Amino acid sequence: MKFDDDQSTRQRVARSILVEGPSTAAALAARLDLTPAAVRRHLDVLLEEGAVEAREPRRSSHQGRGRPAKVFALTERGRGNFDQQYDDLAVQALRFLADTAGEAGVRDFAQRRAEFIRRGFVQVQERDPSLSPAEVLAQVFTDEGYVAAVRTVPIMGGPVVGEQLCQQHCPVSHVAHEFPQLCEAETAAIGELLGTHVQRLATIAHGDGVCTTCIPNPQTPSKPSKPTKKEQVTT
Template structure:
């Protein structure tokens, strides 16, 4: 049996579904339909096609008490196979280079190299953040920088501060091979935003979370 080849419009809709699930996490077909501006029936068909390709999966979510009775809603989420649609930062090459640097320079030598990289990042980030004074403006600029680097970053207001959210990690394989990369990243954010704030990681992809998230709060 010949495999059905999706039309260009169907390809765009399926890619949009993948992007929304990556950006916002598990969702039902109704919410996706609202975001895409197409019917829930069309979204469900796309989801079933993506499920057949191993790109999405779903689980039942019981309806809250007091709402209309019916079947549990299906919450759709991406599988690891969908990672191929997003930048991987040349994972194999990067991991190989990290291993080579460890052998050539040792752990202390690698730490020194990461420190140099972190300083360069801070200088570049501060230059792009520029003279923005308010914390929201600084965070929006930082999120734009990180999105340009493939992290799909966004900013959300939360109680007492803000969340800097990264929905994708293009260097995840490298970070798994060298945990100092993640620690260095946290320090880069802190220095780029200045000493008037505290930056704390509250979600971590390497720890099993869907995303990396940083709580940024003013010290005063």
């Protein structure tokens, strides 16, 4: 019985890292209402299983004296414990498509798959008009298993210049590692929906801890362009 309880708690620890991103043992303890000692015990097992890895925190995130606490992030194996059991079949199917229909066939498939973004965007926006476009996208991706959230991107001493769509999990990351057309089609669909250029800064498929898409703020003022000679004459 205790084994089942421990297994369940470890799953809670792993899922908390999945949803919230790389976390310290103290943060996990507070989030899950566990003692730090209990969390460390479960982290030790997850480390031994290769489901998580310990990382040094970013310098910007450490404040105060003393040695900064390590953060724990899910590994590829840890992510695979969730909902990637059909990856091998999907990869084989896409390899067959690439062999029979070529690059164009794979891109057509990726674009058709990305329709969930366009379809979901309309549905979520109608359901909750108070959400910003980026927040709508986060909900759309979360509904598809990506565990997405939005954060603003400020510049030092200046106004907010944009937002980042952050996906803590990617249900197709193993497939997208070999077929990046899936990521490219998603990015293109986001840009078309928002009517602006968006850029993928990081992807889980290529070893990053989170998929990050930069979305410019349409309200950010741009530098006025110089009038052409024709405009100068007419004015």
